[in-house]
Structure formats: C-alpha cells, structure tokens
Amino acid sequence: MAAAKLTALVGTDPPEHDIQRRMLIPSFTVKRVNSLRPAIRRVVGEKIDALLAGGRTTADLVPEFALPVPSTVICELLGVPYSDHDFFEQQTSRMVQATSTAQQASDAAAALVGYFDELIAAKEAKPGEGLLDELITGRLATGELSRPELASIAMFLLVAGHETTANMIGLSVLTLLEHPDQLAEVREDPDVAAGAVEELLRFLSVADELQRVAAADIEIGGVVVKEGDGVYLPNAAANRSPHVFTDPDTLDVRRGTRHHLAFGYGVHQCIGQNLARAELEIALRELAVRIPTLRLTEPLEALGVKPGGSVQGVFRLPVTW
Numbered sequence: 001m002a003a004a005k006l007t008a009l010v011g012t013d014p015p016e017h018d019i020q021r022r023m024l025i026p027s028f029t030v031k032r033v034n035s036l037r038p039a040i041r042r043v044v045g046e047k048i049d050a051l052l053a054g055g056r057t058t059a060d061l062v063p064e065f066a067l068p069v070p071s072t073v074i075c076e077l078l079g080v081p082y083s084d085h086d087f088f089e090q091q092t093s094r095m096v097q098a099t100s101t102a103q104q105a106s107d108a109a110a111a112l113v114g115y116f117d118e119l120i121a122a123k124e125a126k127p128g129e130g131l132l133d134e135l136i137t138g139r140l141a142t143g144e145l146s147r148p149e150l151a152s153i154a155m156f157l158l159v160a161g162h163e164t165t166a167n168m169i170g171l172s173v174l175t176l177l178e179h180p181d182q183l184a185e186v187r188e189d190p191d192v193a194a195g196a197v198e199e200l201l202r203f204l205s206v207a208d209e210l211q212r213v214a215a216a217d218i219e220i221g222g223v224v225v226k227e228g229d230g231v232y233l234p235n236a237a238a239n240r241s242p243h244v245f246t247d248p249d250t251l252d253v254r255r256g257t258r259h260h261l262a263f264g265y266g267v268h269q270c271i272g273q274n275l276a277r278a279e280l281e282i283a284l285r286e287l288a289v290r291i292p293t294l295r296l297t298e299p300l301e302a303l304g305v306k307p308g309g310s311v312q313g314v315f316r317l318p319v320t321w
C-alpha cells in the first residue's frame with residue numbers, strides 16, 4: 001500500500017487505539033452484523049437482478065457486483081450517501097494502490113477526510129441514521145472525539161469497509177470459477193458457504209503485508225529486529241504454511257479452516273471481520289445459486305492482477321452466463 005499516514009485505528013497505538021476501538025466494537029458484533037443480514041441480502045439481490053435484467057448475458061463483475069455490494073453496505077452502516085460512491089471509490093483507489101506515489105496517497109486520504117469533515121457538519125445541522133450519526137451525537141457532541149478525529153475514523157471505516165471486501169469478492173468469484181468442483185459444493189449445499197468463505201480468506205489473503213515498527217529489539221528466528229525498524233508481516237505466507245495447513249496450496253471449501261491470519265492478529269485484528277464474512281457468504285452463495293452457468297469470457301492470464309503491495313485483486317472480471 002502507498003504510504004498515506006493514518007491517524008485513526010490501525011495508525012494509532014494504545015491507549016488512544018483502545019479508546020477508538022471500544023467506541024466502534026458494538027457496531028460490529030456478530031449479533032449486530034446478523035441484524036444487517038436482511039439488508040445485505042437485499043443489496044446483493046438488487047445487484048444480481050440488475051445483472052439479469054433485460055436478458056443481458058455479459059457483464060464486468062467488478063463494477064457491477066464486487067465493488068457496489070460492499071460500498072452500498074458500508075454506506076448504509078455509516079450513514080454515508082451512496083450517491084457519492086464515484087468520488088470515494090476513486091480516492092480510495094488512489095490511496096491504497098501500490099502504483100500511487102506517497103504524495104498521491106496522502107492527497108487522496110486528505111480529500112476523504114475533507115469529505116467527512118463536510119458530511120459531519122451537514123449531519124450536525126440535519127441528523128440522519130447510521131454509525132456516523134451515532135458517533136456525532138454520542139461522542140462528538142460530548143467532546144470525547146474532536147471533529148478531525150471523527151473524520152479520520154469515519155474515513156478509515158469507509159475505506160477499510162469496502163476496498164478489501166470488494167477485492168475479496170472479485171478474487172473469490174474468480175477462484176471459484178477456476179475450481180468448478182468447489183463452486184458446485186457452495187451452490188448445492190448452503191451449509192458449505194460459511195466454511196468456503198474462511199478457506200477463501202486463507203487461500204487469497206488479500207490484505208497482505210501488514211506493516212509495523214518494532215517497539216523494542218526483538219529476536220525472531222535468529223534475526224534481531226532493532227527498535228524503530230520497519231517490519232512487513234506477510235500474512236499470506238503464514239496462511240499457506242504447511243506447518244499449519246495440510247496441502248496449503250489446495251483450495252478445499254470443506255477443510256474446516258480456522259486460525260488463519262487474513263484479518264490480521266492482535267489488537268489491530270480486523271474490526272469488520274463479522275461484516276466481511278456475512279457479505280462474502282451472501283454474495284458468493286447468491287451468485288452461485290442465481291447464475292449457475294456463470295463463466296469467464298477471457299482466459300485467466302488476460303485479466304491481470306493488481307500490483308504487489310496493493311490489496312490483492314483484479315481490476316475487471318468479464319463474465320457471461
């Protein structure tokens with residue numbers, strides 16, 4: 001990922017991080033996410049209806065399914081107008097693509113924070129519904145959060161809430177199309193979908209290369225990492241470790257995958273993981289069931305993948321049915 005400095009959540013340390021995280025946890029519990037499942041089903045259903053409308057038989061699933069599903073869901077959760085999606089999707093892409101310069105990434109992050117600054121002011125004047133509105137009345141009005149802090153948190157939630165899941169939906173569809181036997185299992189047995197999501201999270205590890213700065217000298221495997229050194233943590237490699245997973249390079253939706261690191265590890269472990277799981281499960285299963293003849297229109301090699309250092313994914317996913 002290009003180096004936009006983050007001032008919220010993953011960009012903070014305890015005790016500031018604990019305070020921010022505690023404010024958000026209630027909105028991402030399994031129970032809360034389960035209450036969002038009907039809304040997620042509706043969003044997924046609408047996107048598939050649009051694909052099938054008017055007897056069409058081709059589409060690019062990135063702009064028509066993989067991206068709008070999580071974008072719409074995170075907008076509804078936060079209370080952000082989806083009509084602004086072109087703006088925030090473009091800025092997000094500039095912020096996280098490895099091909100962006102550090103300056104471009106910082107400018108994009110600043111544009112998104114500026115957007116939230118204005119949205120917060122508009123919501124203060126005319127409150128709406130959503131997590132952002134709850135944080136305005138419950139934390140901003142009480143002085144617990146300043147406006148720049150809230151704008152940074154909201155920006156991070158919006159970016160993290162759609163970019164990773166969108167890439168994961170796109171790559172998962174592609175991977176299942178390349179493994180038709182596994183796709184058939186997801187289509188034919190509704191109980192397989194949740195396990196398939198865990199296995200795809202492990203297998204694809206889209207948010208690879210987590211970054212940290214060593215807080216003290218530490219020896220790992222005979223190598224001393226010095227205090228202040230930057231460290232990349234390749235969670236994709238851990239998720240393919242033969243010491244943990246039998247035959248790790250094989251996709252097996254019935255593996256019973258557990259303890260993968262696709263959502264990170266420790267205090268910064270993904271706060272949106274329950275939401276991501278629900279979105280992936282519903283999106284992949286509904287697509288498999290409602291469009292059983294789905295297939296690529298171009299060879300896999302022609303698609304190209306996002307450059308290393310970005311959230312892993314494809315730019316386009318041309319399909320027919």
Ligand code: HEM
Pocket residue numbers: 009010011021156157158160161162164165168206207210211261262263264265267268269270271272273275276
């Ligand atoms: C498949 C989709 C997703 C993947 C693979 C993913 C992956 C990750 C990973 C690996 C981290 C840890 C980063 C680190 O330690 O440096 C993380 C953190 C985070 N994720 Fe996700 N994520 C996904 C979806 C979501 C969603 C839907 C949200 C919703 C808002 C979200 C919000 C966050 C937040 C706020 C953090 C920072 C948590 C903290 O610092 O305490 N993510 N995610």
